[in-house]
Amino acid sequence: MNQRFDLSSILREWPEVPGSMTVRLLRLDDGRVVLQRRVALGVIQMETTGRPDGLRPAGHESVLADFRTRGRLDADRLPDHEIDAAEREAALYLHRAVAMAALGEIEAVIRDSEHVRSLAMIGNGASGELRSAALARLSVQAILLAVRAEVVGALREPGSGSAVEAIDRGLAALEAALARSGSISPIDSSWSDALRSLRAALVPKLPASQREELRERLEAAIRTENFELAAILRNELRQMLP
Structure with a gap:
């Protein structure tokens, strides 16, 4: 068996972390950067x-x-x-x-x-x-x-x-x-x-300035009797309340 193809040392040095995805970017000797993912039975390597x-x-x-x-x-x-x-x-x-x-x-x-x-x-x-x-x-x-x-x-x-x-x-x-x-x-x-x-x-989490902008747009929609837009904006404002 050719030892060059044995992955044992790599797997020992980079163990899989149970419950999370174990991934890394690795620069190879030829300058390429590859993406590696550790899985239970080895390593998956992908080009970036x-x-x-x-x-x-x-x-x-x-x-x-x-x-x-x-x-x-x-x-x-x-x-x-x-x-x-x-x-x-x-x-x-x-x-x-x-x-x-x-x-x-x-x-x-x-x-x-x-x-x-x-x-x-x-x-x-x-x-x-x-x-x-x-x-x-x-x-x-x-x-x-x-x-x-x-x-x-x-x-x-x-x-x-x-x-x-x-x-x-x-x-x-x-x-x-x-x-x-x-x-x-x-x-x-x-x-x-x-x-x-x-x-x-x-x-x-939207800043107060954006809430105020929506209120102004709502008032303008009501003034111009654009009630469909007003309903949409009113719903957006309700969702913004903590």
Whole structure:
């Protein structure tokens, strides 16, 4: 047995932490930075850019890039092997997004989540007919990851208004993805509920200046008899109360 391939020392020096995701960025001798995730039976290593597995399908950076080059994104019909390739790649990118989220690498999470969502659109085609339930499911998970990353990024800045906006965008994207999938399960509903709960928790943290701005807009809406807008703004103000 060739000792060069023995991982025992690596596993001893970097043990898995039960109950949490054990991940790290590591610079290699050739200058590359790779992402590693410790699992119970070893280590998963991923590239930080391009495909996580480092492969170049048909000479392109990714299956998505290959499909774009060949004009396959809006094709009404794709052979099973192309759908399978899209599903495998989406799973890889989602796996990396989850690991990057554990490290707080917000831009990487959003980038990989968007890649998954783009692949999921291939699963629907120009006709809108669902061709891959797996891609639809991965897309929903990618949306949730991206929203959480955007919220974390927004909360690093003063105020949380942009965090609420990120949640609102995420809810709209989530509902669209669920509509494309053609079914809503209890799990799907719980994901939507989780985002709404997060939004409700953030709204009271908005600075007083933003609450005052909403009040002024509400008064203006009432003066101009725009009662539909007034109802929306009034509801927003209610949610802002501690």
